[in-house]
């Protein structure tokens with residue numbers, strides 16, 4: 001302890017700092033030195049953190065440059081290096097500390113990435129890069145839930161080196177383990193870019209909302225899906241044609257399953273849920289439905305009824321546990337979220353004190369994502385220190401899933417029904433048997449039912465809108481209706497949220 005106090009007194013003398021400045025800038029508590037002089041011993045983690053921070057100061061008393069190691073020089077990584085190349089000086093002035101890229105790595109060394117890497121050390125192995133003494137902060141922009149991304153992030157955190165990553169898949173699967181390693185070694189772990197790209201939602205949840213507690217959060221967190229659904233809403237164009245255009249424009253991957261299947265949104269939702277409700281991250285406990293079955297008929301009927309269809313990720317407390325779901329949703333055209341179109345993302349946080357807060361903006365793209373990566377880097381450069389998941393990882397509550405069958409809400413149900421007497425009667429009776437109250441029944445002869453041209457039988461499109469009811473009742477009623485043989489194929493079911 002005496003050695004520790006001596007080191008601090010020596011630092012104060014050498015840099016002519018006041019005890020208050022030391023406390024504020026190094027220990028995060030203006031009274032730290034006074035308490036120490038009064039004989040109050042800090043905890044060993046605090047001592048380690050203070051010693052580590054002191055070591056970062058040069059002889060002039062200024063923070064030494066923060067040296068980055070960037071693994072992955074693709075869309076986001078190369079853009080990060082480009083931004084630092086262009087705006088490095090103004091960023092350094094803003095935070096009072098120089099930020100430099102010291103080392104980088106990717107798969108191909110020869111590929112031109114449009115940035116100057118001549119003074120930067122190259123690493124083929126991301127783990128070696130993470131452990132290198134040439135860097136103070138490791139930036140993981142490789143991607144993937146395991147493999148080199150996981151190995152390198154673990155390697156850095158294990159030796160107390162801070163990490164910034166944009167990797168939602170990694171965080172969704174290993175977030176709690178990584179947070180726990182970071183807490184043990186005193187390293188920072190930033191992942192602002194992992195949820196909704198350029199939108200600072202992690203910071204809002206971790207720091208901005210302070211004591212407010214979140215009751216529900218939902219959002220549009222996949223630009224590809226939002227682009228497709230928005231375009232289908234404006235033009236008479238099928239899902240398949242829209243997807244093809246999105247691929248040509250670079251908004252969708254060659255294999256779009258991860259996006260249009262809802263899995264990308266699920267990864268982001270899993271991270272969001274943990275931050276909202278201080279629970280373990282549970283990516284496998286999410287109800288996921290993608291947008292591939294949405295047709296023009298659904299878009300048109302929804303529009304006529306005053307709704308838009310959006311792929312939402314939603315997390316909320318219910319008496320049974322936490323409901324985490326990703327699915328196409330009918331949202332009122334008048335709601336704020338309905339106005340978020342194209343490739344934009346948005347997250348709405350409903351809290352006790354702040355009520356409703358909507359953050360919207362670009363959810364992907366090199367510049368927007370690199371901007372969030374940089375915001376984490378700047379926080380670490382300034383010495384900001386928060387537990388990665390908002391609360392210490394050993395205080396995260398176990399995740400308890402609310403079963404989907406107990407979900408309560410309104411439903412849009414579209415049937416491809418046989419055009420024979422009694423069909424409508426069977427549909428309404430089956431609904432009545434499950435005590436489902438129907439808000440409206442619509443027959444749309446103008447909308448050709450799916451596959452109608454392949455059927456010998458005449459069919460018609462019938463749409464029901466239900467009042468609030470339980471998912472298990474709807475499932476039972478649909479089972480009964482489908483068993484009657486009066487409808488062709490499975491009914492289209494889309495949940496309604498009245499925001």
Ligand SMILES: NC(=O)c1ccc[n+]([C@@H]2O[C@H](COP(=O)([O-])OP(=O)(O)OC[C@H]3O[C@@H](n4cnc5c(N)ncnc54)[C@H](OP(=O)(O)O)[C@@H]3O)[C@@H](O)[C@H]2O)c1
Pocket residue numbers: 071072073074075076077105106107108109111124126140141142143144148166167168169193194197363364365366369
């Ligand atoms: N792109 C976005 O809009 C966006 C938005 C939000 C979050 N993110 C996340 O950001 C991360 C990076 O995304 P990205 O779009 O920039 O990916 P990307 O364009 O595919 O770039 C990946 C980079 O990682 C390198 N790499 C791959 N395997 C490697 C290995 N074994 N060792 C070393 N380097 C390796 C690649 O090297 P080569 O270049 O030599 O092939 C490439 O430079 C991902 O986690 C992604 O989910 C991206």
